[in-house]
Structure formats: structure tokens, C-alpha cells
Amino acid sequence: MDIEQANTTAVTRMMEARPILKGVAVAREAIPGMKPNLFLHAGPPMTWERMSGPMRGAMIGAMMLEGLAKNEAEAVALAEKGAVEFAPNHEHGTVGPMAGVTSPSMKVYIVENVTHGNKAYCNFNEGYGKVLRMGAYSDEVIKKLKWINSDFASIIGEAIAASGEGLDVRALIAEALHMGDESHNRNKAGSLLYLKWLAPLVAKAAKDSGVESEVLKFVGDNALSVLNPVMAACKAMADAGHNVEGSTLVSTMARNGTDFGLRVSGLGDRWFTAPAEVPKGLWFPGFTEADANPDIGDSTITETVGIGGFAMATAPAIVSFVGSTPKEAVNATLEMYEITAAEHKTFTIPALDFRGTPTGIDIRKVIEKGILPRVNTGIASKNAGVGQVGAGLVRPPMAIFEEALVAFAEKYEL
């Protein structure tokens, strides 16, 4: 067996995947295996008992959004008696930021990798402040979610449909990387490129100018607007490199707020998990590290395909948000070349003479060099119902790479 060859195949498939934003649909109609009482979540598999505060909070809110529960107590009762099921987004072609809860009636983006034909899904970004993905579920949160799920998603869906060909999200990311985004925690430029594409389509719809104006304002003011289509695009790229026989490349990194989960291309759908770390970062006013939940969210799909923490060198302005220095940002990217299989063909870094971003994490190199992947992330309160408390940097636990390498040796009898 030729591991190098297998890794080249896997990383080339990731890089050649061309994810196009094709439309908007209701989760239960679009996501494979979705059903009325199923609640998808970020990271590896999780039970109600072991669920972290922010994920419990998001589940409570989602049950209220679905009309299954009127309040927290009813939602908790449903969860405790097993009346609802939980499953990882990743096992349904889906991803979600932070808690990442995807419930049956939520509208989702549909992204298709037109090179290889696989699809991926992600819900809509709710903006800042008290939001479901950070574990908040007050009336205000649910009200905003309902607007996003109705007026907002309808207009965005119609705009995408009216475009005819959809939006090339890989090209958008490539451009945003030249405009100071690393496309995980900093999506300022990407969200404006998304707005640029949407604005003429939305204005032309001319059904209700008040709503259209509000939609364009929400897309423009939310510098994370494009994060969710970007994450779906990254999922579509990562999945293209998954299940390559003999490959030691990481095809999934995802956290559920309790555990950090890893999957490896040549090891199929098996999860390797260990307790997630608490990120180091900058805290919103009134919060400290003591308020922080351990690492949470599927957004590490960005680092999995060579952007986010791996593209820090192109986003020096982000350091004022995650707590670092421009020099460290460059070093973060340089370090990631040590543990990756390729330099991306499409995602390049002007400040490093247009070098491709480090892409395709090789678990052998992680162990050999003792270097863990770098991740940029938002930080949720450890308590349900609170929301975001900061943003920062984190690494996965080494144990999951060790376990995966042992499993690889066993499977392939090395």
C-alpha cells in the first residue's frame, strides 16, 4: 500500500472539489436521513447526559422552534425521556457553527461539489449577540430564528435560484483570503463578496422593498453571513477527500463542546474522540476564562481543508479579535506546512509570495513532529442560555491523533 499516493489522491480531491451554492431548502426535505424528531449537532456523537451547557441550550431552543416544547422545562423533559434523537451533523452531510444544532424545520443552504457530485448542508448564520448556536434560547433568540427561517431564507433562496448558476464558494474564499479573511473567524470580506453577489438579485425581486432592504442590511452588517455557506463548501471539499483507502489525512475535525472528534480518510466513518480543550483568547466585557465552555463547533471543517487557523498569515487584522500578534499569525501558517500534505492550488497567501495554504493534515506528521493543528474559534459560555463570551485559539487533543494512528496501523497491518 502506498500511503503517499493515497494522500495525494485525497488532498487532490479536496482541492479539485468545486463547491457551488445551489439553493436553500427545509432541512427535513433536503438532508439525507433527516426525520421529525431528529436533532443534528456539531462534533462527534453525544448524549443528553454528557451534553455541554451551550449545546443543551441550543437543543432547548431548537425544540421550542420546532413547536415540540413551549419552554425549557418541557424541552428538558423530552430530552430526558428520549423522545428526541440526536446525531452528528457530519453523519448527515451537514455542518453547523458552534453548537451547530440543525432541526427538521430549519432552512439550510445546499452546496454541491460539481467536480465529484457530493452535496453538503449548513443552516443560516444568526449574527451576533444572543444566538442559538452559542446556546441562547430566549424569546428574542427564537423570534430572530423564525425571521431568518421565513422572510430571510426565502429571499436568499429566491436570489440564489434567480442567479441560475449559483455561487462559486471556492472562488469567493480565494478572493476573501486576498482581502484579509482567514475565512473561519474572520469573514468580513467574504460576507461582503456574498452581499455583492446577492444585492442585485435581491433588489430585482421587488416584492417587498422594506423586507429586501432589511435582508441586505442583515447580510451586510453580519460579518459572519458567509460563514455558513463557506462551512458547507468546506464540508463538500473535505468529503471529497474522505474514504480514500490507505490515506492518513484528516477528513473531519469537529467538537461538540464536550469532546473533540477526528475522522481519517482511510479509516472510514469511525470517530476518534477525547475531551475538548478550553480555547485561549480574548474575552468579551464581563467574562473570563472561567465562563468558557470547552471547544465547540463543526467550523474546524475550515482548518481541515486548509483555511481558518491554517491561513492566519493572510489575516493579520484578526489578532485583535482572537488575541495574538501579526508575527504569530504568520508563524501559525508556517507551522502548519509541517503537518500537511500539500499547498493549496486555489487558496493562496499574498504576504507569503502567493504560496498556497497548508492543506491536508497528515496524522503521521502530527505525531512525528509533535505539532497539533491550529484552530481559530468563537468561545461560548459554559452555561446554557448565555451566548458568546469571547474568541480565541485552540488545538485538538494529541490523544485522538495517537489513537487514530494506532487504528490505522491495525487496519492496514503495518
Added chain:
Amino acid sequence: MDIEQANTTAVTRMMEARPILKGVAVAREAIPGMKPNLFLHAGPPMTWERMSGPMRGAMIGAMMLEGLAKNEAEAVALAEKGAVEFAPNHEHGTVGPMAGVTSPSMKVYIVENVTHGNKAYCNFNEGYGKVLRMGAYSDEVIKKLKWINSDFASIIGEAIAASGEGLDVRALIAEALHMGDESHNRNKAGSLLYLKWLAPLVAKAAKDSGVESEVLKFVGDNALSVLNPVMAACKAMADAGHNVEGSTLVSTMARNGTDFGLRVSGLGDRWFTAPAEVPKGLWFPGFTEADANPDIGDSTITETVGIGGFAMATAPAIVSFVGSTPKEAVNATLEMYEITAAEHKTFTIPALDFRGTPTGIDIRKVIEKGILPRVNTGIASKNAGVGQVGAGLVRPPMAIFEEALVAFAEKYEL
């Protein structure tokens, strides 16, 4: 006389100026001293006889737009018999990119420096291809100008009015500098920030959704959309630092395609001029240096207030457009600290640990160090009617700094 103190006053006034985009008006109604047969232009004063090809071309087109001439021959005849007057934009509180021709019926942006109360004006950006500012004047050019002057400018003007408070252009520039723009030749991010501000206002107008959609598409697709409001903002900032008794800081750098012109804060409205250089750069397909006109345009107002070529370090992606390397881009900015009086308080460069951009060119330092200001620029064909042939880098002639320093010594009896 304390030159240091005078320079601190001048550069502080430039940095404390807060230019707000306040509205749109017809040039003849808004610009001080504008009259029916007056055609303003970029750079220092110029006669028809000595006018370069692109400026002649732009004058011909402007006379056709005004309805004074039906074709090139009629326009040339008017110019030759002295039936129209020419004057520098700069002497009327105005600036314009490239040929910078501002004629009486053109719509202009009005920017007000709310700190000191002075106003500045700039016409609308026409986008790419065959455009008046590059000296083209075909039917297609005039048709597009008419659309910009009617539908486009009306909707933008209404949107600005509807905003109530206008747009803080200094804040926009500061944000764009963190998104890979240097805000002279690269205005990708700034133009999207402008779109983000405009889009909800335009969509809400709901008069003709087809036109509104077209307007948003034009703003979004033209990565130079915001250049003209930015130039007016820079003019408002530079003028705030002009006429400070005893100051050796540059308050105007501008080129008319024949001469490069310089004005100094402590030397009033006197121009120092010498032949403009031909920029070095990258050529559009089918063109070479032999097609290039010497340096042209008022857009050096950006470098005058500390952005553009002075902020190259924050815009590494620009090198693929102007012909340079990311390393040289950083060096360009570092070099400019040698000849400037201050580091900008609002315009900062993340990659240089958020250092303020080099601001306030001191003619003493230019002479003492033998370092000329760096300028990013578009390059026009030397022939009227052709248009843009490339983009690149250029420096002003040393002679004008020498003359200015001599004049300074004479005036102040040093």
C-alpha cells in the same frame, strides 16, 4: 519660526479632519467658481496646446457630454479658439482620477470635513474599459457617462440623503486598509464597504427595481466605485492641512499628464511643476511602455494624506496588478516613514503591528534623504480616445521638491 510646530499643526489637522460623504449635486451648482464654459482637470494648470493625449480626449468627451460639440472636430475647434476655459480641479476644492475632467453638468460627490468645515468634490467613477478619465470619448463612453449622470447618480444621491447622517469615509478607509486595500489603486474592500452601506438604502427606495438592481450591480462589480468619494475625502483632509504658516509639508501632489505639480502647506497656492514621469508597471494585453502617457491624475491626493503607495504594506495582493513583490510592498511603506512627519492615528497597518501609515510628506526630508514619495497609479494611453493601458508605480520629479524648498527658504528668509 518653528517649522516642527507648524508641521505638527498641519499633519494633525489632516489626521483630525473627518470627511463625511454628504450628498450628490450638479458640478455647476456645487463647486465654488464653476461656470458654464469652465472645464476642470487633474494636476497643475494646463493649456490646450500642452495637453497630453488622454486629457485632450477627456476634454473632447466632456464637451460632447455638455452638448457644446457634436464630435471631436467641433470640440477641438472650440478649444483652439479659446471658447472654453480650463482650470485645475484643485483650485476649486475638487479632485478627479486620471484626466479628472469635471464639467459643469456632471454630478459630483460632496464630502464635508466636519471637524474643520471645508468641503471637497469629486465626479463619479465610470468603471473599467473605455472611460472618459482615461481619455476615451466614443459614443459608448458618452452613453455610459449619461447613465451615470442621470439614473445612477440620482439613486446614489437619494440613498445618501436617506441615510440622514452620510457616510464616514475616514472610517471606511481605515477598515479597508485592514482588508488588503491601499485605497488608491486597490479599492476592492472599500468599494464593498460602500456597497454594504448603500444596498439597504437603495433597495428601500423601491422606485424602479430594475434600475436599483443595475445600480447595485454596477457599484459591486466596479472595484473602484469608492475611489472617487475616497479622493474627495482625501482632498478634504489635505486641504485641512493646507496654508499652515511655516509648514514644509506637502498639501497637494497632482499630475495633468504633462506636468507633475506640487503645493506646500506653508507656501500657499503656488504650484511647483516639472515634466511628469512615465510609470513602470504591468501592461494590459497588447500594450507596452511605448503606449504609456506620463503620469496623470489627482489621485496622488491619497499618498498626500498617508494612504495609496504609502500604505502598500497592507495590500500585498496589489503587486499582481502594479508589478512588484509583497516584500517590496512592505519596503515601500517602511521607506515612506523616512520622509513623513507622523504615523496616522486612524489609518493603521495590521501586518506592521498596527503601526499608523506614514503621513505628511516633509519636503525637507525628501531632499535630505534623497527619497521621493511612492505613488501607485493607473496608466493611460498617450493617445486620445484609447483608454487604460496598464497600472504601475511612479515617483514625482525631484526638481519640484528642490524648487519648493528654495521658495520656502526665500519666503521665510531662512
